[in-house]
Amino acid sequence: MHFVTERTWSTAWSSIGSKSRQHSEATCTYLQVLPRGGPPMPSRMPTRQTIAFGLELARLREDAGLSRLELAKRIPVTRSYIGQVENGTTRCRREFAGQLDKAIDSGTAMVDAWDDLLKSSRYPPWFADYPLAEGTASLLRAYETMFVYGLFQTEAYIRALPLDDAAVEGRLRRQAVLERENPPMLSIVLAENVLWTRVGSTVVMREQCEHLLAMSERENITLQIAPTAYYRGLEGPFNLATQPNGDELLHMPAARGGITTGDREDILHMVGAFSALQAHALSVDDSREFLRKAVVRWT
The missing domain is CATH 3.30.870 (Endonuclease; Chain A)
Structure with a gap:
């Protein structure tokens, strides 16, 4: 198992509860440009796991000095889809996590985070x-x-x-x-x-x-x-x-x-x-x- 930095996940863990309560009920828009590797999973209310995944993506993106729009262009997807992933309102596919790693040069950090947090079959x-x-x-x-x-x-x-x-x-x-x-x-x-x-x-x-x-x-x-x-x-x-x-x-x-x-x-x-x-x-x-x-x- 590869966990990213202690600081990252500690921040994610302490932020999850407040983010869930603050989540807007506004309707999510459909994507105009789909990520390679298949269409995204539908938007939904965030969970602890999707929020933690999104927080990790936001941290790595900011460490790379990229805006949401700049990251979106590298993949390519819409900026709104990056926002949905970071806000935890969508559960992206594992292939997309790999594309994120390539776009922000993060090794396997996002794939590992996907495996740790979003792979539904791993833990009951x-x-x-x-x-x-x-x-x-x-x-x-x-x-x-x-x-x-x-x-x-x-x-x-x-x-x-x-x-x-x-x-x-x-x-x-x-x-x-x-x-x-x-x-x-x-x-x-x-x-x-x-x-x-x-x-x-x-x-x-x-x-x-x-x-x-x-x-x-x-x-x-x-x-x-x-x-x-x-x-x-x-x-x-x-x-x-x-x-x-x-x-x-x-x-x-x-x-x-x-x-x-x-x-x-x-x-x-x-x-x-x-x-x-x-x-x-x-x-x-x-x-x-x-x-x-x-x-x-x-x-």
Whole structure:
């Protein structure tokens, strides 16, 4: 997964809510000149994803010193269509994102943004907002009770899970946040049974435990193992992404779908429960020793 700069997506994330409320209900005009690669998708009310994509386009266009009209002439499309994309009122095609990259000399930035934000098959609807928040976060916290934390899963482990190709691709792309120039801080707790739940072969499990051990050595990662027990306030796994500006998004998986919310009360409850969990989990050093034993167990 390639995420563009932390500044860009953080700005996009914090701007999305206000832009949605400020969106005009004026009727969008039809295009006079269609982009190469097929007609555009119909204009519509903006979503978080289309607004974030549009903000990224506007930033890259301005960095290139181009007006909307100048960019439109390079493709060519009408200036109004560029405006619709930047305002989030239309979902352009992936081919058009490629044309934008060529026009503003941005490598694959817009194609990657399209894949991250607009490719509808990558994430289920109830999860769609979370990868965006995860990719721009300054702090990630998670508790996993059945499977290894997604960003720490090896490719072999992922492919051993019952996932289709789009889901596998999406999970691998999400892991690029760990290689960012300024990666987020991560505080992750794995339930003990995660390490004993076989996914794939014994070789897959050994390599996965070795990878977890390596991840635990990174300065920005705190990885703890929680002994099997009841932990008050936690009814299951969760993921929490905190942005540089303090905004937070909570995702709680469930057997059938899940919940993604920014509700402050829910988040405060989960933060408190997570702090108590960390206090009862093994220390970082003891967790590493536990992981070493797991490596031996799967050898």
